[in-house]
Amino acid sequence: MKYLIVGLGNPGAEYAQTRHNIGFDVLDQFVNDHTGVFLADRLADLAQVKLKGKHVYCIKPSTFMNLSGKAVKYWMDKLRIPPDRLLVIVDEIAIPLSKLRLKPSGSSGGHNGLKSIEEMLGTTFYPRLRFGIGNDYPKGRQSDYVLGKWSAAEWPLVKVKMDKSVKVIESFVLQGITQTMNEINNKEFSL
Secondary structure, three states: OEEEEEEOOOOOHHHOOEHHHHHHHHHHHHHHHOOOOOEEEOOEEEEEEEEOOEEEEEEEEOOOHHHHHHHHHHHHHHHOOOHHHEEEEEEEOOOOOOOEEEEOOOOOOOOHHHHHHHHHHOOOOOOEEEEEOOOOOOOOOHHHHHOOEOOOOOHHHHHHHHHHHHHHHHHHHHHOHHHHHHHHOOOOOOO
16 A cells, blocks of 8 residues: 655745644654654655554655646655545645644635646545644735744644644554544644
8 A cells, every 4th residue: 555645845945844834843753753764855855654554655845836746746646545535735725723634525616736636636536734824914915824833832732733744644554544633623722
């Protein structure tokens, strides 16, 4: 059984540890926890890990957020992975910082990375883990907010949710999406 886990973000040092790059950060932690290593490959940095005999391919697209679908489609086709064994990790302003939400499908919600994936795959039926980043920004400043770095006050809770997101990936692969959704979707995270 093969799985493709995709962390969304933008390549480059200027985007490191920003809210928009939480997909990269979660995937880095997951791969590191399972002693994998990312290597530059076609359209993405790629890592492979094994979870109880299952092959888990992890990519961080190098195409920039708005073209994420190119990398996702390429690797799904190359590895012959169906949409139900794809998991995309993405930042979400419509969800508070205290929550994670796992869904088997859904709209892009205006997120350009998800929009690109939908366009390239021709479907909205693929699992995604939405990492709530909240929407504590002045009107018209959304871009500055999502491309901004976490505050010192936010970081401890972000770390808790990153740890939990790693567990969500493991559970998605080993137990399936339904059980994982039941465990995560109504949970409120706090320090």
